Amino acid sequence: MDDFSYIDGKLYAEGTAVDDIITQTGTPAYIYSRNTLENHYRRTAEAFAPLRPIICYSIKSCGNLAILRALAGLGSGFDVVSGGELFRALQAGGDPKGIVFAGVGKTDSEINEALDADILLFNIESEAEFWNIDRICGLRGKTARGALRVNPDVASAGTHVKTLTGKKETKFGVDIDRAAAFYRDAARARHLSLSGLHLHIGSPIKSVQPYVDAITKALGLMDELAREGIVIDTLDIGGGFAAFYEGNEAPSAADYAAAIVPLLRDRGLKIILEPGRSISCNAGILVSRVTYTKQGGSKQFVIADAAMNDLIRPTLYESYHFIWPVNPGGALTPPHRGSSLRTAGDQKVDVVGPVCESGDYLAKDRYLPPLKRGDLIAVFSAGAYGFAMSSQYNARPRAAEVLVSGREWRVVRRRETYHDLIAAEL
Numbered sequence: 001m002d003d004f005s006y007i008d009g010k011l012y013a014e015g016t017a018v019d020d021i022i023t024q025t026g027t028p029a030y031i032y033s034r035n036t037l038e039n040h041y042r043r044t045a046e047a048f049a050p051l052r053p054i055i056c057y058s059i060k061s062c063g064n065l066a067i068l069r070a071l072a073g074l075g076s077g078f079d080v081v082s083g084g085e086l087f088r089a090l091q092a093g094g095d096p097k098g099i100v101f102a103g104v105g106k107t108d109s110e111i112n113e114a115l116d117a118d119i120l121l122f123n124i125e126s127e128a129e130f131w132n133i134d135r136i137c138g139l140r141g142k143t144a145r146g147a148l149r150v151n152p153d154v155a156s157a158g159t160h161v162k163t164l165t166g167k168k169e170t171k172f173g174v175d176i177d178r179a180a181a182f183y184r185d186a187a188r189a190r191h192l193s194l195s196g197l198h199l200h201i202g203s204p205i206k207s208v209q210p211y212v213d214a215i216t217k218a219l220g221l222m223d224e225l226a227r228e229g230i231v232i233d234t235l236d237i238g239g240g241f242a243a244f245y246e247g248n249e250a251p252s253a254a255d256y257a258a259a260i261v262p263l264l265r266d267r268g269l270k271i272i273l274e275p276g277r278s279i280s281c282n283a284g285i286l287v288s289r290v291t292y293t294k295q296g297g298s299k300q301f302v303i304a305d306a307a308m309n310d311l312i313r314p315t316l317y318e319s320y321h322f323i324w325p326v327n328p329g330g331a332l333t334p335p336h337r338g339s340s341l342r343t344a345g346d347q348k349v350d351v352v353g354p355v356c357e358s359g360d361y362l363a364k365d366r367y368l369p370p371l372k373r374g375d376l377i378a379v380f381s382a383g384a385y386g387f388a389m390s391s392q393y394n395a396r397p398r399a400a401e402v403l404v405s406g407r408e409w410r411v412v413r414r415r416e417t418y419h420d421l422i423a424a425e426l
């Protein structure tokens, strides 16, 4: 699952003691394990190898340049959703021919930036966008390729309503029953060829069946179009593969591939995958220091120096992130990560941050060993949509980011300063 482990009562990131890093960086800090990141990428690549896919890591999940460079070094392409993410991909040395660009509201300048870079594919989300890109290509004397994002209207149980996307009533893509007409009409375009189909049904999708259902529907649509002479040669199956939050609850890359590969193996399609979370989530932890503890009615609060501005997932999605002390001492090493087993002496606490919102919490009603002022805690499975969604709310400088490789580590984004808070203000 990851390369964070307890040895003699201390948490290690690969071969490096977490508290040695924190002594130098302070808290809060995101710590990433390069080995975990790379292993998750490799497992995905190996599992789907029979399809020879282009794996476009979804930058939105964790976009630090050091992370992107490591993945580019393994041959990863990138899924971007803004001009800023395209900029990050290119800065990290990403090959433009491995970049796909999604998003419902690509602006003209973002489209121009993508044309300048000569990216692989635009994932198209509406008629208006399709014809706008065709128009811009015409003005510039360029051609480009597009894939239509189709909503297959499949059930994806277990996905939070805020991250569900494959249903009809979503702002993303077009309904599958309108898709054939879209392709027919798009055949008139002179500069943008709509030769791909894009799916992204939600995030995370904790079982393989929704992918099977969605891909089966997409292949049916392709067959229907092929009979009319409209050829689709590229299928982008999106991301949404689950990661491990509570334990080993998620299907592995091999599980997803076992169901998906047979559907696509003999179709002769160019296959694209857009995994984000399944690569970066388990590769990162957020380390925070306990500032105070206090009682409130019947509740016991642990007030940490990380808050919703650092990790908003619990506040936004009621997400569960396993939390454990960084230096619990030998006896208190968790039996296994995510275990709901309690050890004698554990206390039921809410772990909260200092932000002025009652929704600012990292964990609710959680059994943890007794914590006191100054103790370090680690919030696990925080590599995806952790730092990436962090903000400066309450004028809190953003956390440092650290990348560990074995016994070596380096700060890959320094902690922001008060001056960073006002740097862009005129």
Ligand code: LLP
Residues within 6 Å of the ligand: 058, 060, 061, 079, 102, 163, 200, 202, 203, 204, 238, 239, 240, 241, 274, 275, 276, 277, 278, 313, 317, 384, 385
């Ligand atoms: N492709 C597209 C078109 C997407 O919209 C997304 C995620 C991905 C790929 C990558 O999905 P992943 O493999 O990471 O699940 N902030 C939420 C997740 C939002 C996902 C948005 N789209 C969270 O923290 O759970």
